[in-house]
Amino acid sequence: MRSGLKSVVLLSALVSGAALADGAKVSVQAEVVFASTKAGDVEPALKHMQETLAAKVRYLTLKRLSTQKLELEAKPTSLTLPNQRVAELKLEALKAGVATVHVKIPPSDSSSNLGREKSLYLQAGPHDGGDLWLVLSQPK
């Protein structure tokens, strides 16, 4: 009886793991933003980002370089940034409707749970006298 229960639990775990590996996907909007403390323009859509980052740095220039919708799955998705760094994103887990994504931007890597209509700002290294930021959020 007990071995039967273990088999069921093991099978369930394997099936759920296989489900993530095989078919689970989560859409994210990935924006690459150039930020600089030099005087310039801040795109209206990036005002919120400016205020969020102002806790550390008051950026006076924020410019969106690219926006794309990515379908993250267990297999990593690569994203080449303008500073030649390559960001790797993958879906690490999907539990109870909450996606955990793993993002590797050398020299760092992180795992984060995505939030409804919230953004994850990842600093992606220096670029052109400023900083590059990778912003992950729920697709609009």
Place this chain on the structure above:
Amino acid sequence: MKNPARDKFLPMLSPYVDGELSPEERQQVEQHLSNNKESAGQVADFRAGDGLMRHALEMQGDDVDWKKFTEDVMARVTPEKLPFFERMTLTLSELFTYQRGPMVAGLVGAAAAVAIVVPLSLKLAAGVPEGYAAPRVEVQTVAVEESSTARPVVMETDNGDAVIWIVEDQGPDGGKKKKKHSGEESEEELKMEAPAPTKAGDL
């Protein structure tokens, strides 16, 4: 004594009571009745007789069970039930013919309701896409390569966003490169770990 006027109007009295005369004849008869009491009395008798007759017929009518009569008539009128499709077609045809206004108003109302409800339902159903059930972003772990002199700083904001900074560590404990963020540390604690970079590009 013979009255020639009464002889003339006598055949017209019964039609007068029954309302079968023309307006001109009716006027002539009424003028005659005002001058001839005998004819007026006869008209009164006719009316009384009519009233009695009507009353008697009504009483007879009440005694009769008309239900069977109705069923018999309907059985002859509709000998067999039409197929469903034909009945619906006929019903719709009659509705559009005789109740066009209310029907059009009803259809317009239904279309408006569908136009409002369906997009709203779709929007609600699509409101939380897969993977975004959490109310805020939570950073689970952050690490940097051993060979790097940078270290991560995590900031989770009040409104649910999260920021991961990579800060060049200039301090003597630069060997502590890896940081595990449990997600339960407060923003203040996390801020304490970060130097205060002030220039873009120095982070």
